[in-house]
Amino acid sequence: MGVETTRIFQHTMPKHINATTVFPSETTCPISGPTLRPLALAARLTCAVLLGAALPAQVMAQSTTAEVNATLPTATVVGRSETAQSPGKGFVAKQSSAGTKTDTPIIETPQSISVITQQQLEDQRPRGLSEALNYTTGAFTGLVGAANRYDYVALRGFNDASVNNALLDGLSLQGDQGSYSSFQIDPYFLQRIDVLKGPGSVLFGRASPGGVVSLVSKKPLFQPYHEVEFTVGNRNRVEGAFDISGPVDQNGVMAFRVTGLARGMDSQFQHVREERFAIAPSLAINFTPNTHLLLQAYLQHDPEGSFNSGVPAEGSLFPRNGPNGGRTISRYFFDGDPTVEKFRRTQRMLGYQFEHTFNDAWTARQNFRYIYGDVRMRQIYGYGWADANNLTRYYAGAKEATHAYTVDNQLEGKFTTGPAKHTLLVGLDYQKRHVDGFWESGSADPINAFNPVYGNPGLTGVTATPIDRWLEQTGVYLQDQIAIDRWRFTLGVREDHAKASNLYGTGTPSEWSGSKFTKRAGVVYLFDNGIAPYFSYADGFNPSIRTDQRGNLLQPATAKQFEAGVRYQPKGSSTMLSAAVFNLEQENIANRPSAQVYYVPTGKVRTRGLELEARSQITDNVSLLANYTFTDMKFVESTEGFVGNTPYQAPRHMASVWGDWTFMPGYTAGVGVRYVGTSYGDSANSFKVPPYTLVDLMLRIDLARWDPSLKGARLQLSAKNLFNKAYVASCMNSNYCYWGDARSAMATISYQW
Incomplete structure (x- = not known):
């Protein structure tokens, strides 16, 4: 797609826009080609349906500019540099706001950042956030294997069993630890994804210590842009999507964008489907050259959600030793029952981004979002062997409603004191999340894992328990980015006050309140040749909504990290090479015992690691992305006797490489290889999950x-796990291991004008 997002909130608007647009020369869709009749027919139908939308845009474009020609799909913006909102060039982005909340060159940021650019998203076509990070250094995405109900990602080894590390346009998505109410943003609606490694609490408050995943949504464009696409694939996948944007008026005051998607497919697991309908309208208003407002909405309904369960290690990693020993549970096995299974999620997000520039020095911003979520869930799940062939099963249900608010107020100033140039950021943010409803629990009859029979699950003892959970946080932060000659210093402090309450059942809720001061400091030196070494320290803070065996809320997790690294960005090139080493510690971690709803404080974990990443547009026809991750994670304090052990789901080695090659005009091939090394299957380190290597493929025409x-039409063929390798992605304990993704294949035809 390759369309640059108009810079709405970065002080200046583009003065010269040359939007190139393609339309048929006739009012019909003349498509020919005797060897391509089915494809031509599909393209003709798509063209016919959209012709009515195309013609008004064509008339407007022809009447307002003499620069319209027939060269698409490109939109060229003249005289403007890359910003933190830009899609990047190839696989390389040079600016990011994930590490500073300001538009900052990545090479000047003293903390590791990886950016999944728009081109990478288009090439790899991920179905969810976890899949989008498959080729990201420091990220482990196999926490729940082939399940796609939630976006679980472990950064630098840390996984808090929630999506508490996801942001959308700089504001938290407010994932709830331990409940069923966590939100997803479909990757089709994203411009790029920025991944900040290590604690980000000075900027964002509560966050997982391993890092934050900052999603950047598609924004309105002040030049016409239109895209429709249709996808079919295995597992009965059918998907349609559209992305329409352009100016509302002829004076550059208002622009709109509407992006939508509908998808239906069978999951990898029998009797379970995935369905999604989503739309995201947005409107940009430039009241004056210095005052801008962006109104945004994201509406999503998932009538059916992916399966989310595991199988025992004996039967997946190892053959089951029963009277008919040597058997393995199918990776397509469904341990629930189709008469019960249900996961329905509705989420609505409404918000705005406002910016006013007072003068060349000072700019004020306010970003706000309201989130509503509704979840209905019924699930039967297996947990351990009942006998030689049958799994013990339990029942869980939920009805939850979520209301969440986030507002972030910022004042940014640029000024000079002596030889030092400052970018000062002062902020006040507030967030609150409230989840209420009820949870159900019970038992079900065992199921034969090798010859399952469905239709009569035998539910017994089902009880409903009311829940009421809320978490509130107010933070004040101060950051100063200082440039002195070739030195770049980043200093930040923050004071948070948080309150949490958790009611499970009746009676008195468990409550906690407290404050936390966090700090951050980093330094970068910029050499003339493009080399930039850096060093940094950062604190982390993450209040918990989870309870212990007595019903008391757990103490907030705290973290601290030291990181040293070096980046190399040759001048005038689209190449970024980076290396980082780090020491990251987290205190007040907790684990959930098998088949329990409470958590047990377990102590302190330390992780040390090395991350290497290369992103390069080697030539106009060749792009490369390669990375390697080494993670040494250990318990340094443990109430369960695990000192010196490695936590589960923490592979020691990971590596990946993806390359694009336009081998002839109009034909681009992409191939990727992912390697995930050995991990432990439990914190006792009683067994290991073996390594696996997967191959992905793409061809675009x-x-x-x-x-x-x-x-304007393109065809893309994609395959993930090309050789259909059967593997276990990870385990939490001997009763819960997750089969990895089986092969998926799809064909997408898109049309842009």
Whole structure:
């Protein structure tokens, strides 16, 4: 797609926009090609349906500019540099706000940042956030294997069993630890994804210590842009999507964007489907050259959600030793029952981003979002062997409603004191999340894991328990980015006050309140040749909504990290090489015992690691992404006797490489290889999950190379786990291991004008 997002909130608007747009020369869709009749027919139908939308845009474009020509799909913005909102060039982004909340060159940020650019998202076409991070250094995405109900990601070895590390446009998505109410943003609605490694609490308050995943949504464009696409794939996958944007008026005051998607498919697991309908309208308003407002909404309904359960290690990692020993549970096995299984999620997000520039020095911003979520869930799940063939099963249900608010007020100033140039950021943010409803629990009859029979699950002892959980946080932060000659210093402090309450059942809720001061400091030196070494320290803070065996809320997790690294960005190139070593410690960690709803404080974990990443647009026709991660994670304090052990789901080695090659005009091939090393299956380190290597493939064809009347149309073929390798992605204990993704294949035809 390759369309640059208009810079709405970065002080200046583009003065010269050359939007190039393609339309058929006739009011029909003349598509020919005797060897491509089915494809041509599909393209003709798509063209016919959208012609009515295309023609008004064409008329407007022709009447307002003499620069419209027939060269698409590109939109060229003249005289503007890359920003933190830009899609990047190829696999390389040079700016990010994830590490500073300001538009800062990545090479000047004293903390590790990886950016999944728009081109990478288009090439790899992830179905969810976890899949989008498959080729990201420091990220382990196999926490729940092939399940796609939630976006679980472990950064630098730390996984708090929630999506507490996800942001959308700089504001927390407010994932609830331990409940069923966590939100997903479909990758089709994203411009890019920035991943900040290590604690980000000075900027964002509560966050997982391993890092934050900052999602950047698609924004309105002040030049016309239109895209539709249709996808089919294995597992009965059918998907349609559209992305329409452009100016509302001829004076550059208002622009809109509407992005939508509908998807239905069978999951990897029998009797379970995935369905999604989502739409994201947005409107940008430039009241004056210095005052801008962006109104945003994201509406999503998932009538059916993916399966989310595991199988025992004996039967997946190892053959089951029963009277008919040597058997393995199918990776497509469903341990629930189709008469019971249900996961339905509705989420609505409404918000705005406001910015006013007072003068060349000072800018004020306010970003706000309201989130509503509704979840209905019924699930039967297996947990351990009942006998030689049958799994013990339990029942869980939930009805939850979530209301969440986040507002972030910022004042940014740029000024000079002597030889030092300052970018000062002062902020006040507030967030609150409230979840109420009820949870159900019970038992079900065992199921034969090798010859399952469905239809009569035998539910017994089902009880409903009311829940009421809320978490509130107010934070004040101060950051100063100082430039002195070739030195770049980043200093930050923050004071948070948080309150939490958790009611499970009736009676008195468990409550906690407290304050935490966090700090951050870093330094970068910029050499003339593009080399930039850096060193930094950062604190982390993450209040918990979880309870211990007595019903008391757990103490907040705290973290501290030292990191040293070096980046190399050759001048005038689209290449970024980076290396980082770190020491990260987290205190007040907790684990949940098997088949329990409470958590047990277990002590302190330390992780040390090395991360290497290379991103390069080597030539106009070749792009490369490669990374390697080494993680040495240990318990240094443990109430369970695990000192010196490695926590589960923490692979010691990970590596990946992805390359794009346009081997002839209009034909691009992409191939990727992912390696995940050995991990332990439990914190006692009683067994290991073996390593696995997966291959992904992509082929994209500009259909205009086949027939000029198909200009603007593309066909993309994609396959993940090309060789259909059967593997266990990870285990939490001997009763809960997760089968990894089986092969998926899809074909997407898209049309842009």
